[in-house]
Amino acid sequence: METNESVRKIAVFASGTGTNAENIIRYFQDVRCGIEVALVVCNKAGAGVIERATSLGVPVRVMAAAEIRNPEQMLAVLDEYEIELIVLAGFLLMVPDFILGRYAGRIINIHPSLLPKFGGKGMYGRHVHEAVVASGETETGITVHHVTDKCDEGGVIFQASVAVDPSDDAETVEAKVHGLERKHFARVIREFMEGI
Numbered sequence: 533m534e535t536n537e538s539v540r541k542i543a544v545f546a547s548g549t550g551t552n553a554e555n556i557i558r559y560f561q562d563v564r565c566g567i568e569v570a571l572v573v574c575n576k577a578g579a580g581v582i583e584r585a586t587s588l589g590v591p592v593r594v595m596a597a598a599e600i601r602n603p604e605q606m607l608a609v610l611d612e613y614e615i616e617l618i619v620l621a622g623f624l625l626m627v628p629d630f631i632l633g634r635y636a637g638r639i640i641n642i643h644p645s646l647l648p649k650f651g652g653k654g655m656y657g658r659h660v661h662e663a664v665v666a667s668g669e670t671e672t673g674i675t676v677h678h679v680t681d682k683c684d685e686g687g688v689i690f691q692a693s694v695a696v697d698p699s700d701d702a703e704t705v706e707a708k709v710h711g712l713e714r715k716h717f718a719r720v721i722r723e724f725m726e727g728i
């Protein structure tokens with residue numbers, strides 16, 4: 533039996549619906565590999581992720597952008613939950629420099645395209661999939677990457693792709709990409725954390 537101290541702890545940062553956060557929480561609750569999601573940080577009151585995480589027994593801190601950007605306040609929260617790795621899953625704020633410094637090499641994000649394509653400012657959620665369809669791409673996918681102070685530019689950890697068919701629209705592309713996220717993201721997080 534693991535003692536609680538030996539469990540390595542992840543914080544998931546999310547702003548929206550939280551399907552990825554939920555999948556990640558469930559994965560680590562099921563596989564019992566000595567890693568757990570110990571905290572969800574959300575910057576949007578009322579976001580779906582709050583209820584999803586709460587119902588799975590994971591503490592949620594809803595924090596305004598100003599609180600997240602306050603080093604004393606934010607680092608105290610991360611320390612309180614002994615967070616070792618930060619995973620962004622649909623988190624729409626830039627990560628402040630003091631967190632990048634403290635968690636160098638230990639902050640990862642998932643982006644719903646094959647970066648460097650369709651990344652950068654304004655490229656989030658449905659906008660990404662609309663741009664993919666509008667530009668006639670024949671494939672898209674997911675990218676798990678390191679987080680830096682440049683939006684969507686950190687080193688790639690993992691990519692997976694899926695075909696975009698002529699009959700696809702943004703909605704069907706989004707569903708395909710969510711399928712890839714469900715299939716891969718939690719396992720990639722586990723493998724990454726086991727390697728650091």
Ligand code: GRF
Pocket residue numbers: 546548549550551552553621622623642643644657713
């Ligand atoms: C996902 O498509 C993820 O790749 C992107 O934002 C979306 C979040 O969806 N970064 P959800 O809130 O996890 O449902």
